[in-house]
Amino acid sequence: MKILFIINPVSGGNDKSALTDDITAYFRNMENEPIFVFLDGKQDGRIVRNAISEHQPDRVVAVGGDGTVKIVAEHLMGTAIPLGILPAGSANGLARELALPATTPELLDIFANGTAQPLDAISVNDDICLHLSDIGLNAQLVKYYAENNWRGKMGYLRGVVRTLYRKRLLDIEIHSKKESFACQAFMVVLANARMYGTGAIINPEGELSDGAFEVIILRDLSFWEFLKMFWRYKPFDPNKIHIFPATSITIRTRRKAYFQVDGEYKGKIKEVKARIRSGELTVLMPPQAGEPT
Structure with missing residues (x-):
């Protein structure tokens, strides 16, 4: 079995x-053959595509953060090749969401012996979202943080302060298969997963492979509701944070709004079209109980 490791060196x-x-040491005495390919930060998509075409691997492992995972996953969507995730970035939200083991030996066991399980993704405009995308407040924070010379918690805090100072309500129209309505909100989230990389749980009932995504409408900025994202005392107040499932949706804003996908700022937009791509990606997970290893 050929295992291709796509590594983000930075x-x-x-x-x-x-x-x-x-x-290398783990696979030395095994029939599984590790192949290493390194990204360069300039032509990452081409490097991944060419490596898969050249080596014809049985499994592909993304070694890096959420951005690396997404680059690799985009080239495995709709194929029979499963994705392994070796979290090695500053943001490892998807690995946390999947509750993957923390140690390298346990992860390597999964890449060699794990089970391929289906995972959903969201097609968002011309992009793929594995985790969370949104318009409004958080996307504005993502933009500010990327522009910030400060990194880490202080840089994040600085971005939060700047975002809250410049916050504004969005006039939004939402159209899904089941309903259409207009509202005002500070943020609208399209959630395949439950939580942001900070650990804030924005979508408590989220499932990565249930054939749907959740739409979260943040109508009001409430300290109590934000507290619930980190300490789950009670369900969200639906008058302040409204959540509903969807398989496809169109969101339009009267004025251009900040937009991000999986932690990457995409600019300002006035329309988002999203649909679920159910089970089109398979991810390597620990063997199920009773399965041979």
Whole structure:
């Protein structure tokens, strides 16, 4: 079995040489053959596409953060090749969402012996969302953080302060198969997963493979509701945070709004069209109980 490791050498600001040594050592006496390909930050999509075409792997492992995972996943959508995730970035939200093990040996066991399980994705305009995308307040924060010279918690806090100072309500029209309505909101989230990389749970009932995504409308900025995202005392107040499932949706705004997909700022838009792509990606997970390893 051929396993292709797509490695982002700069993700998380850590040297990956020790990690590649661990991978090589793990597979040394096994029939599984590890192949290493490194991204360059300039032509990552082309590198992934060419590596898959050249090596014809049985499994592909993304070594990096959420951005690396997404780049690799885009080239595996709709194929029979499963994706492995070795979190090694500053943001590893999808690995956390999947409750993947924290240690490298446990993860390598999954890549060698794990089960391929289907995972949904959301087609959002011309992009693919594995995790969370949104318009409004959080997308504005993503933009500010990317522009910030400060990193880490202080940079994030600085971005939060700037975002709250410049916040504004959006006039929104939402059209789904079941309903159409207009409202005002600070943010609208399209959620395939439950939580942001910060650990804030915006979509408590979210499932990554249920054939639908959730639309979360943040109507009001409430300290109590934000607190619930980190400490689940009670369900959200639907008058302040409204959540409903969808398989396709169109969102229009009267004025252009900040827009992000999986933590990447995409600019300002006036329309978002989204649909579920159910089970089009398979992800390597620990073997089910009773399965041979």
